[in-house]
Every structure is written in structure tokens, then in C-alpha cells.
Amino acid sequence: MSGDGRESEGGEEEVRGARRIPGPRGAADDLDLESVPLPPLPPPGSAAPAGSVPDQSGPEPSVPEPPVSEPSGPELPVPEPSGPELPVPEPSVPEQARPEPPEAPEALMTSVPDLPHRVLKALLGAWALSACSAEETAAVEEHLTACAPCADEALRLRDAVGLLHTDGSLDLDPTLRSRVMDGCLGRRPARIPVPEWAAPYDAETARLDALLRDIGDSEWHAPVRLRWFEEEREVSRRTTVAGVIGHLTVVDGLLSAALGLDDPLGCGEAPQDPTERTERYWSSAHRPPTRAVREPWRAQSHELIRTASFAGRNVAEASVSYGAFALPLQDALLDRAFECWVHGGDIADAVDYPYEAPSAAHLHRMIDLAARLLPAAVAGRRRSGLAGPAKDLVTAGAPGRSVHLEIEGHGGGDWYIALDSPAAVGSPERVVAQVALDGVEFCRLAAGHISPVEAAAGQEGDREAIRDVLFATASLSRL
Numbered sequence: 001m002s003g004d005g006r007e008s009e010g011g012e013e014e015v016r017g018a019r020r021i022p023g024p025r026g027a028a029d030d031l032d033l034e035s036v037p038l039p040p041l042p043p044p045g046s047a048a049p050a051g052s053v054p055d056q057s058g059p060e061p062s063v064p065e066p067p068v069s070e071p072s073g074p075e076l077p078v079p080e081p082s083g084p085e086l087p088v089p090e091p092s093v094p095e096q097a098r099p100e101p102p103e104a105p106e107a108l109m110t111s112v113p114d115l116p117h118r119v120l121k122a123l124l125g126a127w128a129l130s131a132c133s134a135e136e137t138a139a140v141e142e143h144l145t146a147c148a149p150c151a152d153e154a155l156r157l158r159d160a161v162g163l164l165h166t167d168g169s170l171d172l173d174p175t176l177r178s179r180v181m182d183g184c185l186g187r188r189p190a191r192i193p194v195p196e197w198a199a200p201y202d203a204e205t206a207r208l209d210a211l212l213r214d215i216g217d218s219e220w221h222a223p224v225r226l227r228w229f230e231e232e233r234e235v236s237r238r239t240t241v242a243g244v245i246g247h248l249t250v251v252d253g254l255l256s257a258a259l260g261l262d263d264p265l266g267c268g269e270a271p272q273d274p275t276e277r278t279e280r281y282w283s284s285a286h287r288p289p290t291r292a293v294r295e296p297w298r299a300q301s302h303e304l305i306r307t308a309s310f311a312g313r314n315v316a317e318a319s320v321s322y323g324a325f326a327l328p329l330q331d332a333l334l335d336r337a338f339e340c341w342v343h344g345g346d347i348a349d350a351v352d353y354p355y356e357a358p359s360a361a362h363l364h365r366m367i368d369l370a371a372r373l374l375p376a377a378v379a380g381r382r383r384s385g386l387a388g389p390a391k392d393l394v395t396a397g398a399p400g401r402s403v404h405l406e407i408e409g410h411g412g413g414d415w416y417i418a419l420d421s422p423a424a425v426g427s428p429e430r431v432v433a434q435v436a437l438d439g440v441e442f443c444r445l446a447a448g449h450i451s452p453v454e455a456a457a458g459q460e461g462d463r464e465a466i467r468d469v470l471f472a473t474a475s476l477s478r479l
Helices: 105-110 115-121 124-128 135-144 148-164 178-187 198-214 242-258 272-284 291-311 313-317 329-351 360-383 437-448 463-475
Strands: 224-232 233-240 317-322 326-328 399-410 413-418 425-438 458-461
Touching: 105 399, 115 124, 115 135, 115 148, 124 135, 124 148, 124 272, 124 317, 135 148, 148 329, 198 291, 198 329, 198 360, 224 329, 233 242, 242 272, 242 291, 242 317, 242 329, 291 313, 291 329, 313 329, 317 329, 326 329, 329 360, 329 437, 360 399, 360 437, 360 463, 399 437, 399 463, 413 425, 425 463, 437 463, 458 463
Parallel strands: 399 425
Antiparallel strands: 224 233, 317 326, 399 413, 425 458
16 A cells, blocks of 8 residues: 555555654745755655655645455555554565664754755844744854854844834934034034034024924914013913914024124114014014924024124124123023023924933033023012022122032033122132032023922022022023
8 A cells, every 4th residue: 555545556565654754844935945855765666664754745635545456465454543553564674774763853853954055144134033943043043153244144133123122212312413513523624613602502403493394384383382480470471383483583683683684573673672572573473473484593593603603703702682681692692592492392392292401511501601690680689679688798709608509410510609799709618508400400490491499409508598599590581
């Protein structure tokens, strides 16, 4: 009989129901079947030994039992399908002609298949994703120890897979632009460089412009609530994303006027106070403002940076009037960078857009500007009856009572705020109190986005002095 239970044509007997031992299976698309050796088959006319592999040309067809014909030799008993399997005597084969018994299935499963290079190279992607079988993984890793090009490719694929499972933010690092610019300028310095004191304004306007490029037309009408402090209470004003950009445009116009550039409010008599300028713009602007406000604001910021760069060093001290007070141009540009970041965060909250703090170097400069303005802010509140009286007046330039302002984390540092006179000098020897704040938290307080009582501050020393400094910080905010 043949291996499928039928009688052979020559009447020779074969063992029926030989056990099939599966070999290691590769991926159906990757395994080159022609390159995998098949186990030897018995010669024609001889009985298949126990454990040999039958014909592999295809699956055995399921056919009914053939009719029984007269055998030409002694007939072996045929077991019934439902009964126990009867032992089949092995044919007499000479010892030297007997084939070697096949390996056990466990040995085959742990062996490394001998796959060609092109198949192993095609498996690198699945290996990097840990999607290979155990045999394929063993074959690939053995191949990587001997093939340098495949080892390099496997390393790159594993690095790429790591990016697919990152838990970190995919947003751009706020310092990326500065690092790219530094790298470019290190290779080819600019003929007319941007002044160092104008770099924060340059960076923050670029970051806000990137946000505005990403939002859709409908999001320009998203509601935005602007907040600031007046005296002892919080004040807010409702506008839109386009309204915020219009506000930035007209306040930046104060710097344009100081540099001899066009004022966005026109050639007529324009107010100097930022709030009055904003109210005039909002009342005269087309309703509702759209993304058309972006181009004038961005062109004006470019013109300011370009003019400040070409004007040279002397322009840094040019006075910029804000109505009730004035700042040198270098501080005014730093103030505008701070407001650009704060209102960029307001817009980002309104449209659900991620927006990080400035780089540490730029944030440090913004905190330093606020700290330098605090003695005058404390004195102004004292004149209005909102701060405690001066306790130890000193001559101008002499050390006076001070509060140690310790800013921690991003852009941090130490500042000493004179309490009794804006002309006095803050001194560590005359510290009466200490306040510790996170850098971003301090800026949120200076922007009027949190109240002094909400600021998570570490406090030690004179409570009245601490309260005066925290409330003076909040009073720096404005529309």
C-alpha cells in the first residue's frame, strides 16, 4: 500500500499512516522554499521507514477506502479507524542501508534555520518591531553578528521604533529656533547682526507667528479673555484671537513711532497709553477682524528688528513713551517680548494649542526687567495708600531695606528689591524678608494671570514687606 492507504501498483507494501514531523516554518512571504533542503525520500519500491516524511508535493487528499483486491503477497492486517493501532513490522533492511532517524520536533524548533541574506535583510523591519518568530529572531541575530551593513540598518530601525513609543511631547523645543540660528550664524556670521537685547523680541514674535500659521480661519474668532490687575482687584476683557493680534500691533506702534516708523493708528494725534490705543483700534476696526491682521503685525515686527539692527548701539537708550512712564528701547523691546509670550499663551489656551515658556536666557531677561521695575511700583502704590509707609529712608544710591527675591527653576536667579525708595539700592546686607517663586509663576503674577494670594511663594521675614512686593509685581500688568 502507498502512504495514503491505497495499494501500490506493483503490489509492494508500504507503511500506512506514517507520522509527519513539521520542519521550522518561516514567514510565508519571506522564506525561499527552494533553498530549504527536503529530507530524503525512500527509493522507489522500498518501504518507508518509521518516522519518514511522506510526499511533500501537497496535502494528502481525503478519499474513501478503495475496494480490496487480491494481494500478490501475504496481506498485513489493516487496523480499523476506531480501534487501537496495530504494530506494523519493519521490513528487513540491511544495517548499512537503514536511514538515520529524524530529529525530534523539539530539536527542530530550537535550531537556527539557514536563510539566505536577502530573506534575513527583509526580516529586519519585523525584527525591530519584535514581530518575528523565535526561529526568525535567532536567525536574524546570528546574521547581525557577521554582517555589518545589516547590523547598521537594524540599529537605525530599532531607533526609529523607539520614536513610535515615546511618552514625551512631540512639540518643538522653544529653544530650537535659537539653536538653529546660532548654528547658522556660527558658520556664516550676519553682516548686520540682531542686537542681543532685541533677540527675545525676535524669538517670541517668531514663535507666536508659528502658532498663528497653524490655526484655521474659524479659530481667529475664538474668544480670548485678557486679564490684568488694577490696584487690588483683577480686571478682564473679552476679545478674539484677531483682537489680541490687533492689540499687539497698536502697542508695538509705540516703538515704531520712537524709531521714526509709521504708526499703525495713522498720522493723526494718537494716544500714548497702551489701553487707550487698544480701545481706539478695537472701536475703529472692521468687525469681526480676521486673519488679515496677521500680516501687518508680522511686517511691523520685522521692521522694528531690522531698524534696531541697522541703527547701531546708540538706539538702545532711545526713550519710548508709554504715556504714564517711559522705557529705553532695549527695555521696551524686552517688555514687548514678554507681552507677546503672555498673549501667545492666552491664544494657545483659547484654541487648545501647546505653548511653552521662552528659553531660559530670554526668560531670565524678562524677570530681570520686572525686578528692576519693582522699586518704582512699590513707591507708586505707597503714594496711592496701597503699600506700607517707608521705614528707613536713605540717600540715593545707598543700600536700603530690601526683600530677597529668589526665582527658582527656568530662568531663575537672585534679586534684591529696595523697599523704601526707588533711588535706594537693594542689598543682601539689609534684607528684611525673602520670597521664593518659580520663574514661570513669577511671570504669571507679573502678567496679572494669578493673584498675589494665589502665588505659591516660599516666604520668610517681614510679612508687610512680602505683601508689598507681591502686590507690586501684580500691578506691573496691564491690558
